[in-house]
Amino acid sequence: MNHSLYGQFSALHQLRERAPLFLAVLFGVTIYAATCNLLLAEDSVFHVSTYTVTLLGKYLCFALLAMAVDVVWGYCGILSLGHGAFFALGGYAMGMYLMRQIGDRGVYGNPLLPDFMVFLNWQELPWYWHGFDQFWFAMLMVLLVPGVLAFVFGFLAFRSRVAGVYLSIMTQALTYALMLAFFRNEMGFGGNNGLTDFKDILGFDLQADGTRVVLFVITAVVLGLAYCTSQLILSSRFGRVIVGVRDAEARARFVGYRTEMYKVWLFVYSALLAAMAGALYVPQVGIINPGEFSPLNSIEIVVWVAVGGRGTLYGAVIGALLVNYAKTRFTAVLPEVWLFALGALFVCVTVFLPRGLVGLAQRWRPRPAATPEEAA
Numbered sequence: 001m002n003h004s005l006y007g008q009f010s011a012l013h014q015l016r017e018r019a020p021l022f023l024a025v026l027f028g029v030t031i032y033a034a035t036c037n038l039l040l041a042e043d044s045v046f047h048v049s050t051y052t053v054t055l056l057g058k059y060l061c062f063a064l065l066a067m068a069v070d071v072v073w074g075y076c077g078i079l080s081l082g083h084g085a086f087f088a089l090g091g092y093a094m095g096m097y098l099m100r101q102i103g104d105r106g107v108y109g110n111p112l113l114p115d116f117m118v119f120l121n122w123q124e125l126p127w128y129w130h131g132f133d134q135f136w137f138a139m140l141m142v143l144l145v146p147g148v149l150a151f152v153f154g155f156l157a158f159r160s161r162v163a164g165v166y167l168s169i170m171t172q173a174l175t176y177a178l179m180l181a182f183f184r185n186e187m188g189f190g191g192n193n194g195l196t197d198f199k200d201i202l203g204f205d206l207q208a209d210g211t212r213v214v215l216f217v218i219t220a221v222v223l224g225l226a227y228c229t230s231q232l233i234l235s236s237r238f239g240r241v242i243v244g245v246r247d248a249e250a251r252a253r254f255v256g257y258r259t260e261m262y263k264v265w266l267f268v269y270s271a272l273l274a275a276m277a278g279a280l281y282v283p284q285v286g287i288i289n290p291g292e293f294s295p296l297n298s299i300e301i302v303v304w305v306a307v308g309g310r311g312t313l314y315g316a317v318i319g320a321l322l323v324n325y326a327k328t329r330f331t332a333v334l335p336e337v338w339l340f341a342l343g344a345l346f347v348c349v350t351v352f353l354p355r356g357l358v359g360l361a362q363r364w365r366p367r368p369a370a371t372p373e374e375a376a
Helices: 003-039 050-076 083-100 113-118 135-159 162-183 211-236 237-254 259-285 295-308 315-331 335-352 354-363
Strands: none
Touching: 003 162, 003 211, 003 315, 050 083, 050 211, 050 259, 050 295, 050 315, 050 335, 083 113, 083 135, 083 162, 083 259, 083 295, 135 162, 162 295, 211 237, 211 259, 211 315, 295 315, 295 335, 295 354, 315 354, 335 354
16 A cells, blocks of 8 residues: 555544544533523623624534535645635525515515515515425525536536636636626615525524524534534545545546546535535524625635645634634724735745644644554
8 A cells, every 4th residue: 555545544544533522522612602601690700692602603604614615625626716605595595584584574564575675666576585485495495506506517617627726716706706696686685785684583583592592503513414424425435536536636537537526526515515504604693695705705715724724624614713713803903904914814824834723733743653564
């Protein structure tokens, strides 16, 4: 067995070993925050405010989004600058369901049309809004619309063997085109204001502390399931082929693998993770607008993954949490310098920490002594 193949198997083995630790930390923090919010009085030093719980829920949504990018970039070498589009599409599908739940409680009191449609003198609900009054249908659309878009885009791009910077530009162009489309009022998605003023989900008040905590816990559970599922996929034969495609696609194609189909299905899976992140993000934040399609947002996701360390899954989660926490602090104290700080962070990581913070930690960690078989 050559050294590169042994290294791949070793990395996958380490990935399986870290899953219990990742899940323990994730659910430990989740249970602590949820318990301290619901059971402790607000004047207690250990009380976790509802604002903090909501902020943590938003961070976990971003962590799931970063993991989606890491799946295709870290393990297959596909640098996507358009995953913000899948995130936003999932968010809009959830937002459409939440808008339908408002009913006659809106500003204009129309039981069928959302307020923005009444304001724009729409006479009837567009056909593509029908069915979104049902939760199951909305969840189906959360997965179906981004999944179909990712499949069509990926099939055409990978079949044509578009790769590298050209593929990155195409993904960025895709999300930019969607942003321009969703900004138009005649599209029927609220224009530049987007969808907001949500009241409840499945009959539960979105402003209630209990609902906020439940959404936070659900986000943590989805993140944990996504981590385990991604680990299983990347540890399987499919995952080993994906790593082979990343390292030597021409060789993998020469020995008989249809590399474009492996890339397409991984791209679709990644898009579904991003869409679920968007669907979980919207009820916790309370708004979805075309700004989520902004190419800058997709570039920022790549920064999260690069900072944490791509090709590790948990590194993407760490990067998303750290960068977004820094963003929260910077934008509150020095909002005018945040973008400069983000750009400098990306440059420094690229130059000095090509493997991110996880790679730095691995470099400092003492290596176990080699066994006689390995030494031989």
